[in-house]
Amino acid sequence: MKRRSVLAAGAGLSAGLLLPAGRASAATYGGYAMAYFTESPTMAAARYALHLAVSADGLNWTPLNQNNPVATPTLGSKGLRDPFILRKQDGTFVVLATDLNGTDWAYQSQYLHVWDSADLRTFTGYRLLKVHSLATHAWAPEAVWDSARGQYAVVYSAVNSSGHNVLMVSWTADFRTATEGTVFYDPGYDAIDGSFVTVGGVNYMYYKNNTNSTLLGTRSSSFNPGSFSVYTSAIGPGRGVEAPNIVKSNTADVWWMWGDTWSPNGRFFCWQSTNIPGGAWTLLNDRAYTQPLNSKHPGLTPITSAEMTALLSRYGAPAWNRIKSYNFPDRYIRHADNVGRIDAYPFDPYQDQLWTVVPGLADSTAVSFRSVNYPSMYLRHANYSMVLSAPDGTTTFNADATFRRTPGLADSTWTSFQSYNFPDRYLRHSNYVLRIDPLTSSSSTTDKQDATFRVGY
Template sequence: MKRRTLLSATGAALAGATLLRPAAASAASAAPGDGYVMAYFTESPSMTAANYGLHLAVSTDGLNWTPLNQNRPVATPTLGSRGLRDPFVLRRQNGGFVVLATDLNGTDWNYQSQYLHVWDSADLRTFTGYRLLKVHSLATHAWAPEAYWDPGRGQYAVVYSAVTGGRNVLMVNYTADFVTASAPQTFFDPGYDAIDGSFVSVNGVNYMYFKNNTNSTLLGTRSTTLNPGSFSIHTAAIGPGRGVEAPQIVKSHTANTWYLWGDTWSPNGRFFCWQTTNVAGGAWSLLNDRAYTQPLNSKHPGIAPVTAAELTALTAAWGVPTWNRIKSYNFPDRYVRHGNNVGRIDTYPFEPYQDQLWTLVPGLADPAGVSFRSVNYPDRYLRHYDYTIRLAANDGTSAFRGDATFYRTAGLADSSWTSFRSYNFPDRYLRHYDYLLRIDPLTSGSPATDRQDATFRIGY
């Protein structure tokens, strides 16, 4: 289904642009270059991670994300279907936030709700005033809401997908308080099934990206006004070679670079990210997975800039994960995991998803080092045995402790990443070979491919 953006009036100032908000000054001020928050729900290939509550993650660069609250929901719907998809966060003109989401618990696409979930929040740490907002009386759904402040009307516009004329179009309602809303009207209808509108304003021009639901690609439109019916296509189809939806535009805090996120539509999905330095030009380049890391099992992201103080407060309130994921440098769509008690790297996402979660504890043989303890088998650690890496229970011997201890070093292929040197075979490093983990002798002069095999990123 569909996903939205989390941008806002203040978020716009942070990002160096506005979310479909021409020229009007923000009611809340914030310095650029601080951080970002992402809203999402969770699913996994076998749906063991399916959770249709509001999840949050934070980032300092808008590319690599830290889930909050141990990747558990921070708010859960109790009305309507009692589940949400496509959460969107908007900073209101008074500096607070409103959260909107699709009323749908799971994947019953025939479920027809005329309502959206709504929460108020002063800080995204507490959520109040939970309610349903009715947006139409049609025999159809209301999917993937996004909202923006329309200064010409002095109201907020709420844009979502609904079926009229036999196909999904983007509808709009106007509201001052997210308690009641005006009658719906068609906002954008390209003549074919269209969902997932996401907005930004750059240099006085408004851009909307959406999903062409007939071929699962993304398209960009633009308009010099905010008027319904005024947006026209200005990009070629954008896609990674597989179905994609949920466009989300973010501006770098540190460079004249824009990122366009997209999510594959199935529970087997993952995020993709494109970049450009010229939104008006409409050309986007797909980033290598090495550049970004999505929150575990996340679906349909919505991203908003926040201040450094807000990012710090969110992290303090909800906490960061007690576990890590470890990404391969030269196969960055793959993560270190155990499978049948063998250490390996596999393509994200996979089940059991817990196999990729590790608690990095002080080294069993030397606390200056590190040992990898499995989250779902907490009595077991990664160790080498005949130079291959296995998951095994700690037998209490000095040999086990030595085999399960590694020293972190600057990445052999990239010093901003990490390599792991064996404690008891100090000329050998953890690396993958044919996707299996082992320890091999390596130096800075080793072949580039070998050094890349031994380089990893510790993240979430």
Template sequence: MHLSRRTFVQLTGLSAAATTIGVTATADVAAAANSAYVFAYFTESPSMTGANYGLHLAVSTDGLNWAPLNQNNPVVTPTAGTLGLRDPFVLRKQDGTFVVLATDLNGTDFGQNNQYLHVWDSTDLTGFSGYRRIRMHTLNTHTWAPTAFWDAARGQYGIVYSANNGADVFMVNYTSDFRTVSASQVYFSPGSGVLDGDIVVDGGTFYLYYKNLSNGLTYGARSSTGAANSYTTYTSGLRQGSAMEAPMLVRNNAGTGWWLWGDSFSPVNNDYYAWSSTNVGGNAWSVLNQRDYTPPLNAKHGSIAGITSAEYNALVSRWGLPAWVRLKSSNFPDRFVRHADNVGRIDAYPFDPYQDQLWKLVPGLADSAGVSFQSVNYPTRYLRHYNYEIRLDANDNTAAFRADATFTRVAGLADSTWSSLRSYNFPDRYLRHSNYVLRIDPISTATDRQDATFKVTS
């Protein structure tokens, strides 16, 4: 929500009913002001070369396609506890500033017991202050995957997290300042183990999405009060892929619909899945095609919040957009252009070395009006064609090499909002994949056009 400090002080002096009405009205105005999104996460990759347990941020204008900030390096890292974090959650507080909560866990040793959460304050996510850990309970268990929400009736925030209180449940503590918290209590325990809750308040309804540990499916529950043990599950079970957790429920800034994201759990599988719905209160989630969304590179278990255009611009100015691009296949949208043993191909992401898919898009070596693709992890090498096959070769600075490594970027042959890449020195041929291997060919069929269409993304 976006309340001024003055408005917040005035509201706190009203009756509980008036406070609820005032906050709800202001929340609607705040949501209307949001025009972009921020995604908080940590990173892992299949062989863990991309693992980093600091706070990462990415931004998006459409809520679906993401640009990592700070070159996908952390913007802040814990300095106490385990010195690492997982499952970061960003909440806009009633005064318009942000608080960041995160699991205190550095790595994948899930057998650790920890009673604390990491906490930071931030005005606009361009800087972080007041770092602290807060103790949530005295149980001999974990404190995982925090989410938080404003409870207008109580005039406090609820912090909900996964713990084991004889069974895997969600616990809650209430707070006014994210420094001192109430005693913990069970918040949601539907009779089977649960994990990774995400709570969004929409009007007078509280929505809680969670993973059911008994069957691995994601469900939605709702409550008219948000009080402990007041939720009723109302959706069928959802899952894409072989395993999934960490649901993220996101209302789009236009106020016309919702997205539900799910982490694939394993860093060796597809990183995120997504659904859309025009009615969060119904039971009708439609699977999003992976063409429609691109999560941040190597992102794991995060949270998404709406931000204003000014906050978006401040984040980009402070942390910077990626100096590299990726090329996503149109007809195999889980696959990205990469080099492997110096051969150009498309492979299902994620993979390691993950840097094999990162390209510096530079002016064409033979014609600056075109483009060339310089490898990020082998910066003396470029994608070029040789006997019509795409290879990663060192630039020998010959005219032939420069021409082979230069492409003209045009509107996508299968989708004009995407891109196709025409060979500079064989202009009747385009970059395309065939049996997942890259080459340049003349394009004639609908399949050819799909094979030759890519999304230039982060």
């Protein structure tokens, strides 16, 4: 299920319209906000409430509020999925979301969760918005301003008389009342998760073909129901994907389209395009982006630098870090049975990948890695292998658990970790297990990559 609208190319426009007074132009946006809910493979992280993250570059994300919810539904099912953020014509925000708590797909709600927000720091006017009277759900809402009607089109997925999911539309001026839903787009098969972007006066909608879990792009010169037609071939990462969400770079004529796996595994994919009218998308390597921990069904919107600073001030950055492998960027440093290793995200217990990076036990100018879920234990080397262990009060342990951060051996914008007491050795993975090995400038490319990491969230 699905998400959000975006800026028109290079002209300070949103949904193809001149921005009203008081609303940031494209040139003034300095960051991005992402809305999501959380799940993990065993559902240990399942929280069906509104979560937020921010990013300066649109690719690497900082969860807010320690990755805890910032707003929780109290009506309907008392849970949400598929949150969407729209910056309205007056510059304030509205948040829409599916009324569904968990994975009870038989639950039939004709309503959407709605919040108002001036700044994404406070959420007011919480309510349910009825969008249809059918005996079916209303999934994955997105809204877009339609200047021809002078109203917002709220597009969502529902089963109508066709017997399969179609994209429906209800019109609203205030997100308090809406017209009875009507079919917006029906390709003749199960279709969900519509997302809009306007480029050069043309409206583009990407959606999920729910029969084969691929994405398709459509376009139209209007937002009239029935006016969109497919113009791309199927887009996919080689396995099931849903929840397309397009956002434009704040600094270049580049668009990113995010997608989510359909399962609780919560793996995001990201494609890049410089030519939406041409329908060309390139799947990015995981090295290029990092999704928020356990995030599902992203909803992105550009924000100003001041708004991003205020959000970080209000909610704070996480007190922990995740550490990504350079040459296996789908894997993160974690402990398992007290052994240090890298494993493919996502996994449970998800806390095994969370580290408090503290001043080095042997040297405060260096760092040590304290486990979040075993806070009395640290990563240290023993016989050159990395293990999770509790301090024994010796200087040897402190030295074994201390590392100096250096520019990444494979990429200076990343990080390598030099052993404090064996300075010719660096933290690296080998067959996915962590150890310290001698490395120099003449070491192989693979060895350097094995010893290069990104410290993020």
